[in-house]
Amino acid sequence: MARIAAGVASSHVPLLGVAVDQDKTGDEYFAPIFSGYEWTRQWEKEQQPDVVVLVYNDHASAFDASIIPTFAIGCGENFKPADEGWGPRPVPDVEGHADLAWHIAQCLILDDFDMTIINEMDVDHGLTVPLSMMFGTPQKWPVRVVPLAVNVVTYPVPSGNRCWALGEAIARAVESFPEDLKVQVWGTGGMSHQLQGPRAGLLNREWDNRFMDMLIGDSDDARWIEHIEYLRETGSEGIEMVMWLIMRGALGPATRCLHRHYHIPCSNTAIGHMVLEPAT
Amino acid sequence: MTDVHSYLAEFDDIPGTRVFTAARARKGYHLNQFAMSLMKAKNRERWKADETAYLDQWPLTDEQREAVLTRDYNRMLDLGGNIYFLSKIFSTDGISFAEAVSTMTDMSFPEYREMMNKGGRSPEGNRSIKGGY
Numbered sequence: 001m002a003r004i005a006a007g008v009a010s011s012h013v014p015l016l017g018v019a020v021d022q023d024k025t026g027d028e029y030f031a032p033i034f035s036g037y038e039w040t041r042q043w044e045k046e047q048q049p050d051v052v053v054l055v056y057n058d059h060a061s062a063f064d065a066s067i068i069p070t071f072a073i074g075c076g077e078n079f080k081p082a083d084e085g086w087g088p089r090p091v092p093d094v095e096g097h098a099d100l101a102w103h104i105a106q107c108l109i110l111d112d113f114d115m116t117i118i119n120e121m122d123v124d125h126g127l128t129v130p131l132s133m134m135f136g137t138p139q140k141w142p143v144r145v146v147p148l149a150v151n152v153v154t155y156p157v158p159s160g161n162r163c164w165a166l167g168e169a170i171a172r173a174v175e176s177f178p179e180d181l182k183v184q185v186w187g188t189g190g191m192s193h194q195l196q197g198p199r200a201g202l203l204n205r206e207w208d209n210r211f212m213d214m215l216i217g218d219s220d221d222a223r224w225i226e227h228i229e230y231l232r233e234t235g236s237e238g239i240e241m242v243m244w245l246i247m248r249g250a251l252g253p254a255t256r257c258l259h260r261h262y263h264i265p266c267s268n269t270a271i272g273h274m275v276l277e278p279a280t
Numbered sequence: 281m282t283d284v285h286s287y288l289a290e291f292d293d294i295p296g297t298r299v300f301t302a303a304r305a306r307k308g309y310h311l312n313q314f315a316m317s318l319m320k321a322k323n324r325e326r327w328k329a330d331e332t333a334y335l336d337q338w339p340l341t342d343e344q345r346e347a348v349l350t351r352d353y354n355r356m357l358d359l360g361g362n363i364y365f366l367s368k369i370f371s372t373d374g375i376s377f378a379e380a381v382s383t384m385t386d387m388s389f390p391e392y393r394e395m396m397n398k399g400g401r402s403p404e405g406n407r408s409i410k411g412g413y
Contacts, residue, residue: 014377015377060312060315060316060364065305065316068305085368153300153362153364155291155300156287194401195381196353196363197298198296198384199297200385201392201395201400202400202401202402203400228290231297232403232408236297236298236299264400267376268378270400
């Protein structure tokens with residue numbers, strides 16, 4: 001049977017993709033960010049997961065304003081890097097796992113999550129930057145990916161509680177897939193950042209670290225944080241952190257932290273990264 | 281169940297922030313779709329050649345047109361623009377995300393960049409208008 005072996009959380013700032021694509025990861029500005037991912041790159045090589053369920057948000061790339069799915073799952077065979085206005089990133093195409101994706105989609109719908117099913121879409125930096133952070137610059141990504149896109153742009157976005165519950169449902173779905181697969185769930189985006197208005201540039205080191213603390217062990221406090229708290233404390237775009245809760249929910253009642261990294265700033269954003277595994 | 285009216289009302293209490301609510305999404309629909317059209321190279325060329333003529337194809341209000349032509353991003357936010365869509369405009373202008381963001385603050389880009397390198401804007405005093413904390 002398939003099983004969820006671990007969870008990974010990471011910011012997905014587009015500038016990190018630029019740093020990788022232009023070979024600047026060792027620069028003075030970027031080195032302190034990328035050095036916090038070295039542990040994970042080595043760990044991923046040892047882990048060799050088969051599939052990543054990659055929770056991210058689209059930034060007006062695949063979806064325009066005409067359709068706004070709250071939760072969408074990519075069931076296609078493969079996904080191309082999106083042209084976000086300056087040409088697609090020079091990274092490999094993303095290979096899907098259509099059998100697992102369709103299985104998860106069916107299970108989630110039967111479990112009362114009314115998913116939007118996507119057969120064709122391009123994937124933007126929200127999805128490809130975390131792959132670059134964890135795997136570097138291979139000719140071919142070493143995992144297959146089930147993209148799970150969340151609306152965190154147009155309010156109301158899904159609640160933290162709903163995201164956590166979706167993670168729990170994803171875990172049940174994965175565990176009922178007959179093939180023997182090692183699956184990771186990644187929650188991406190965040191941490192504190194505000195990209196708009198006179199308050200732009202807000203960062204909150206203390207709050208971000210408290211949030212990371214809450215994802216370790218058997219606490220479910222993070223599940224109940226309201227949207228207004230993310231907005232006040234972490235900036236208008238900090239709400240992306242609800243996507244980390246899908247990852248956390250998928251890991252079960254308790255977690256162990258294997259690795260943790262935090263750095264301020266990357267462009268407008270606080271970088272956070274964690275590797276968690278289910279604790280039994 | 282969360283009451284939608286009190287849920288939305290709280291958003292107005294955040295200093296210097298326009299939360300992208302359904303009302304803003306509706307108001308800014310064509311503004312955002314116009315910005316989205318700049319994802320295509322062909323459209324970018326036509327836009328660069330004649331911005332006013334390009335905008336004529338979109339049912340924008342006069343205020344929205346003016347805000348776009350003057351690159352007044354705070355005004356575009358007020359008129360329903362969302363930053364991820366509006367980013368297509370400043371990307372086409374060849375301006376970085378951080379620089380475009382700085383134009384919405386009371387700082388120059390070098391000042392803004394320095395603030396970010398020193399740890400960003402503090403949440404202290406920036407959480408609530410009414411509460412002043």
